[in-house]
Structures are given as structure tokens and as C-alpha cells.
Amino acid sequence: MQSSREADSTGQIILGATPIGNPADASARLIEWLETADLVAAEDTRRLHKLTGSLGIRVSGRIFSYHEHNELSRTAELIEQVRSGATLLMVSDAGMPAVSDPGYRLVQAAIEARVRVTAIPGPSAVLTALALSGLPTDRFSFEGFLPRKAGERKGKLQQMAGEQRTMIFFEAPHRLEAMLAALVESFGPERKAAVARELTKTFEEVLRGSLQELHEWAASSEVRGEIAVVVGGSHGIVRSAEEQVAAVLELAEGGMRLKDAVAVVAESSQASKRELYEAVLAARAGS
Template identity: 55%
Template sequence: MIVLAATPIGNLGDASRRLIEALTNAEVVAAEDTRTAIHLMRALGVENRPRLIALHEHNEREKAAEVVELARAADVLVLTDAGMPAISDPGFPLVEAAAAAGVTVTALPGPSAVLTALAVSGLPTDRFTFEGFLPRKQGDRRGILRSLSDERRTMVFFESPHRLAESLADVALELGDDRRVVVCRELTKLHEEVRRGSARALADWALEGVRGEICIVIAGSEPRVVDLDRGVALVLAAVAAGDRLKDAAGEVAEATGLSKRDLYQGALAAR
């Protein structure tokens, strides 16, 4: 089978007993960086020397079929440099290929920067969305943020430290200066920092320069305050643009906090 193994995102003490056991017994390890995998095994006191296969963003689609075939005869342990494979890291094409080929895929759960940042952020955790890395180009980045301006769920992003100030400035521009933001830096490491504030305040703070691995957690948008008549009009406009009535009512309800049933019935009556 294919075994996706979560590795520490900073503190080696977060390595699970199952991870150490899997590394000790592994015959084949597919790793994002084989040097990092070797370093991890040494740091954890694992003396096993399995066959190592490089599986990274530049070759994983080409290597997927080979690794899947290997997994028919022996377990293949899949590692990325930190966190869970396939979550903004190599692994998804391999899992996709394994599922298509009928090869079992399982996981050794463990550290996750996404969930750790969300948990410590102090922002709502009942519903959230992970958006990966923001685009490097400013125009593309602003476009993505603009498309998320009405997103009600808490949003989690990865970002590089040298683009953090620019990205936070774009958050302030597209989502509003006062949008609540949390920057989580160096999670689980010695210099861990969780800084909370408005998008504008954190953008100004980041101008001083920030180092380390960065997660940005952004509060979802507040419901637009509209009355039922205006909500029904929005539903009808969406239907006129091609949406199904049921879908349009759900989207407007999500954006405004109005009752989906009332919107649906109101739109039916108006038609």
C-alpha cells in the first residue's frame, strides 16, 4: 500500500511513535527531498536504510505510476519535508494514481501547519477553507483575494516571509483594512509567534521584515445587511444569469444571513 506519513513541521518531538516505527521498518521511502528524509531518520535515531525515491513537484506525475507499481509488492512510505503529504505538498498525483489503480492508500496522521495555525488563531474554527499559497504576481494575488471577499469561512493561507508585507497590503486593499488577520510564524519552533490584528496593522508591521515559515489566517466576511426584498432581488438576478433557483437562494442566504427558505419562497412568488 501507499502510506502517507505526516512529519514534524518544526519540533522533532512531534514525531509520532507510528512514524518512527514506519521509518524503522520501511523498505521503500518516496520523499520530497531524500536528503531531508535521511536527516529526519538520523535525528529520530532510526538506523534503517530503505530504498529512497525522490518524489517532488517536478517529477511526481511521471513517477506516480512507478511508485504505484512498487506499492503492489511492498508498502511505500511517502514523506514530504514537513507536514502531511498531498496538502500543499507533493502527493496528490500519487494518491490519484493509486486510487485509479486499486492500490490501497492510508495515512499516518500527525502535524499540520494548517490545523495548528487555525487552532491558535482565535478565529472561528467551525468552518474554514485552506487556500494554499497566494500567487506571487500582485495582479493574480489581488484577483484571488477579490474572489474571496464574500467568503464567510475562516481562510488559511501559506506565504513566504519576503512576500508577507505585500500580501497583507493586498488583503487590506481587497478585503478591507479592518479585516481580522492572524499571522502565525515558526509554528512549534523555538521562536514561534502568533500576531493578531487588522489587515492594515499587520501589513505595516510586516514591512519591518519577517523570517521563518508563515501561515496567514483571515476571518471570513460578515453577512451583508440586506432586507428580504433586496435578498429576493439578488436571487432573481442570479437566476436570470443562469443559476438554478435553489442554488441562487442558497448562495444569497450564505452571503446575507437571510433564510434560504424565505428567499426561495419569495423568489417563487415574485416569478
């Protein structure tokens, strides 16, 4: 076991949470360390200069680019400088480093090298979207970006169909419509969700409704900005379309009215009552 208070060097690594949209959300501690850290590792140095320009400050330390394409090669160099006594501030483009952003490998390497790691908490697109979604916040999971390929995305969502916690995803605007279509197919059209875009920015917007409603909006709109999608968890048994029809017919054969049976199964499986009712009628007609 290793304590974060135990370190073999006088240097330290600070993970600095940066604004997710509004520069005014930068904390006083972030500003202080941007101005005074010996080294600043930035996911995008241009974004860093834009942020410091907006804040009216300048970085006095040496700036390094640190992103997914050079993490492996640059980590050892940065760790060595910290072991020699330097203070390194790590910032990503927005939010907390290491959360769907570069930084995880740096933290791992620092722990192995017995280098102190601490954090400046601050803005988070994950928590902001969750709080604004209106969906349950007591238990949730962050899922990041879904696979781009349709088959891989479908397989991933099928594994998550029974997840009872609220789920938070990131998605690019040009892929949002396809993502929501996949969510409808895997989770059912009635599952509650929210799409949050441009959080903390001038044109911030949060749309709340069923997955079907959100998909129809995305299909008919020119979606822009950075996107977070929040999806409510499953409230019951997840069944395939064939299982849903069979469950309705079983209840109906037991004496329950057909519409009542459809309502019961639709609620437990997050299915559309209308579509399930039509599927049951079609099954009866074909038998």
C-alpha cells in the same frame, strides 16, 4: 464506488505526516514505518535524513526523491512496486503529504490502480495556525499560496472577499508584506487576522490584530521563517468604496446621524470607519 478496503495487491501506500518544526512531534507509527517500510518516497531526501538523524533512527528501505518536478515520471514506477507487494511510505518536508505538498498524484494513481492507501496522521501547519489564531474554527477553508503576480492575486482575492469562513494561507516571508497589502485592499483594513510563524519551533510567534496592523508590522520588520496567515471571514455585504459611500449617504438622507451611518456600513463591509467617514465628507464636498 470503491472502498479503501478493496485492493488488488498486498502492498500499500502510507502517507506519513512529519513534524512541521519540532522533531519530537514525530509519532511512534511514523518512526516505525520510517524504519521498516520497503520504500520511502521523500520530497527532499536531505530533509528526510535530517529528520531521521534527529530521531536517532535509520531508514532500511530504498529511498526515492518524489517532488513536484518528478511526480509525473516517478508515480508509475512507485505504483508498480507497490502492486508487486511493497509497502511505500510517502513523506513531504513537513506536515501531511498531498496537502500543499507532493502526494496528490500518487493517491490518485493508487486509487485507479486499486492499491491500498492509508495515512499516519500528525502535525499540520494549517490546523495549528487555525487553532492558535483565535479566529472562528467551526468553518474554514485552506487556500494555500496566493498567486505571485499582483493582478492575478487581486483577482483571486476579489473572488474571496465575501467568503464567510475563516481562511488559511501560506506565504513566503519575503512576500508577506505585499500579500498583507493586497488583503487590506481586498478585504478592508479592519478584518481580523493572524500571522503565525515558525510554528512548534524555538522562535514560534503568532501575531493577532487587524489586517492593517499586521501589514504595518510586516512593512517595518525583517520577517523570517515559515508563515501561515489566518484571516477571518466576511460578516456582511462586501461593497466597493463607491458603494460604501453611497450606502452611508442613503442612510443619512433617511434621517440617521452621519457618524452612526458610517458605523453601520463600516461594520457590514469591514471598512475603516475613519477612512469611510473622510470619503463621505469628500463626496459631499464635491457634490
